[in-house]
Amino acid sequence: MSESKTISLLIPPEQDSTSQDLQVQIQKIVAQKGHFRHVTEQSLLAQIRGKAPGSKHNDPQGDGQVEPEEDETPQKRQERLWKSREEMLERLSYAQNEILCALDFVSLLISKQSVPAQHSMSPALKDAVPAGTLAARVLPAKPLSSSVQRRLASASQGRRLASFRSTSIKLSTASSRLKIDAERETEYWAQIADLTASGWAVSRLPRDSKAIGVHFGFPESAPQFRDRGFALLRQADDGAVILDKHPIQRKRKRLGVYVSRNNTKTAFFQARTSVQKAQPQSIGDQLTDMRDSLFEEELFYEVCREARIMANQGVTTRADSVDLEVTGGCQISLVFAEQHDSDVDATPDSDDHIVAEFVAVALRLLLNAAHQQNLVRRSQKPPPMTLKSRPLPEYALIRLILTHLRHKAEATRFWKSCRDLAKPFLQAGIQVSITPQKSTGNLFESLSVDHSSTLLSEMMLPAKAGCKVSLTEGRTMQVGLATFLGPPLYGSRYETSPVDFGFSHMPILRHETEGAAVSCIRRILLLDLVAHVETLVKERNIPPESEHGPSKHWKLAHPHDGEFIICESDEAVGKMKIAVLPESISIKWSNTGKGSASKYLIWTWTARGCTKADGTAVASQVDTDFDQAIDQIMKGSL
Amino acid sequence: MHEFALYGQVSRDDHHRTLQQLAGYTRMQPQETVEIHLVFKPRTPAGLDHLPSAGGSQGVMQQDVQKLKTMLNAGLFYLQLVGEVVPDKPKGTENDEDVAMSNGDGDHAESDRSADEKSAVRWSLDFKDTPEPGKQPVSTRLVSRISMTDGDFVRFLDNFGYEYVSRYIVVGSKFYDHDTTLFVHKVLRLSQISADEAVRDTSFLPNITELPELDGSGGYTIQASIDVVDGNNPELKERATRQLLALKEALKQAVDLTPGDRLSLDTRVPVTSTRTQ
């Protein structure tokens, strides 16, 4: 639709064909029609009558001269005419001089016989040469001998043959060269078409319109890598496309991932490498290779850049490797080298090789996601220009990977502690359970990290896990664990949802470490046990009161210590203390009443069973559960 | 904040090709943009009629009155309330021009013009000064863009001394290259309604292509601009100018970018002679 617009209406003047130079024109006429001396009146007349083919040649000249005239301004035309006139006069005087010279010559020649000829000699000649000093004699033409004539004829024939032959050879070599050239070009363009068809972006260079290059890099990489992702496509002798030598020379280094535990390498993974073949690879393979190695190089560069800002978070940068400290003893090394040592002491049951593969794959996906984010950022309105330059922020690569690995380690540890906590409860027959949950409910609501919707946006978020703690009497609480290496968390944090125990209300709590979170859960479990016992006590306090009058009753003394006391007319005569320890729960009963000897009774539940210590005697009572123990204590004491 | 800018024209026939060239140059798809412009005109300050005359009984005017007089005569500028229509989806308000790069991986034609539901509009108060005088390689002017998040803008502006005049809509495609924004746009006319409605009315957005054009030939304007925090800083000024001139050179074959005509970019209210009478 727009082509018509682009076509210029101006026809470029063809100066060469219609040269105004008179000499050139005369030469042309001579070349076309023979010498002027052969032009006779008859031949001219014959030409005019239309018989001569030469008239055709005249036309373009005429046209060529007429057309520019139309465009000329009168002033220019006049100038041109004057110029032509001067030129013609110059030629005429030259011709006159020639004629006079010829006249002088002829006059001198015949001056010996003819007196009038002496008068037509120019005065200068007369002064220089005396008249009659030159004479002419007509020599009879001597016919050549037939043998000489034959020799001459055959020589000229041979000469002509030789020239024909050399011409023919030249033409045939030219033709074969053209044919080869055509084949080369066909081959070249076919290969380039193949490249385009297989998805490579091929383009001309803006500066050098003859050169053709291919883009194999990533358009959203940092500039230094983006600019390198372009190679010129040269033509080999046989027409095949070859890449410019320069980029091929680079060493192929790759990023390998090692997992090591306690300084022993336990797993290794690296992205699939193409086998280095001896024979020349196809151009597509070469490009793939170059693209991959450029990508690997960029990946390592970006990893190093990020590692520098994470030096305070257990990340060590070396010349050709970056070490990530995941947890105590477990380390991940990202090694950038040509050859990787893939000998590892793999332990069969560990999932370290999965971790290594996860890290390797995730790093590459994350770099792609970072590229995508670059495009998204570039597609937004740039902020106003300031004096400060805007550096490209470090990509989030190893931060996210470390987040997830550390989160996993943290969650595993936390989950184990929780299970240890819950086991004695199971043994004691109390309805307390801790179950993992997918969602963290309404915990960590304030934790919002802005992220753009890229392909891995899930991974950009802080890693979260949660578990639900079901307590007695339908009470529940949630524990959330979130890990994020950036602000605001800088590591793992725990949050527990609020629980109300009547005598005590626990608000939303945040904990920095796993230990703090577990001890908080333990405290909540203790409070829950206290609440549980309190209801039991309330149930059993009622009947004795009617029998004994103002007698003994239990009451809750220090809920946070788990301490109940038994009062007899407002005087404490015994106390019961409930404790939740990391791997056990216990009830300790002692009577502190005056008169009677002090007596201890300790019930303890662990994951394996229940023991009862009565004074000095320790007995294992497998079947007794918590409620029964409370019952026994109360019966004994009341 | 200052805006450095160059302007050019794109005929309707060239529009598609220009978009393609810009997409190739900036390596990105065009960002479709729709802006509702409400024009507000300042009222003449009442004080101009009550200026004590210099030759009055007070004799020499006091210094602060002199200062007030300077302030009152400082010039009145039109203000615009510009509402940028935020697409519901990333590609919500795509026009039917697909400008895919011919030799890239991103050639998916966005011709599915999704039914434009209730679109969100981000309003901001735009002030643009008249470009600086003098022959300069690029147009420079003071600009100020104040986002307005909530409240009754029209009533506020009314109390502030500005009354609503008219509205129009600008549609086009934006490209970004480093600090430069390339905006190929045209102005469409909107029916004139009262100020309160103008802020709320988005009913015309679904069939934007049917709105009448201000320029009957269907031509587009291209504006290449750079916002600079402080345009008086010589280094920033030089950087912005250099970047724009480099762009001008690079796009020389596609479009001719020149500094704008200063008087046609004037935002001042013409001085009326009423107060002198």
Added chain:
Amino acid sequence: MPSTGLFFLPIAPNQPSPSALLVSHISRSFPAETLPTFHLDHRLFVDTSSLLPNSDTSLRRYTSILTLCHSPGTTYVGTTPPKEKPPAAASDPPATSPTSTLITIPSAHADPFTQLIGTKLQSHWAHRQSLVVDNGTALALQHEEWIVRIGDVRTPTGRSGQQTASNLRGMIVEVSFNDTTSVRPGRKDSADQQDTQHSGVGKDDETLIRGFLDSLFDGTGVQMASSRALFRNTRSTNPEDKDRSGVADWDLASLYMDMLRTPR
């Protein structure tokens, strides 16, 4: 719907501010929980025409740019409408003070807007006064049922940053009573509803707030009797809503603008 009382105690030149004394007294005497610091920034403009010597100052119009710590990230801009008729009597200026029309802008745009008004819109508006509270104290009492904010109101110190007694203008005290027990009919927060301002705070609430403040200051010797006071129902300023930045509290902003417009 909390009720808020705002008190402004003018401080004579070269007198110290009692704010430090009050804060330490309250923290010592009551179980108070410290909230994030209290700060505000108020820039006042008047219409240029009204500054002429022969103009009627009672018809003066105002524009305020107010940034409050209550709603971080949000800045309020308010203008008073032009007054048609001269006020009947100057009996109680706060009650008849015109309702501002408010809009909100991002806080980052407050400075550019101030600059714009000062340069290109100067034929309409002239800068009158800037007041800031820099490092005020916010205290929550009784489980955030009461929130007290105390701060010194100063004129900005400029770049040097030194706080001298000379730029101290007064002390501002905000008392917000977040009555969770009584339920009042809900009021819309839209700007259109501002005509119904000043309603809602009954005499009871006003007395309650004054009484509370007196009990807080009891024993310090600080008399709030000479202060100017304004009351209004405002949006809940519960700290749990705080991270929803940009939530506008129109009534509170109006209250502050009304107070800071005439801080003398």
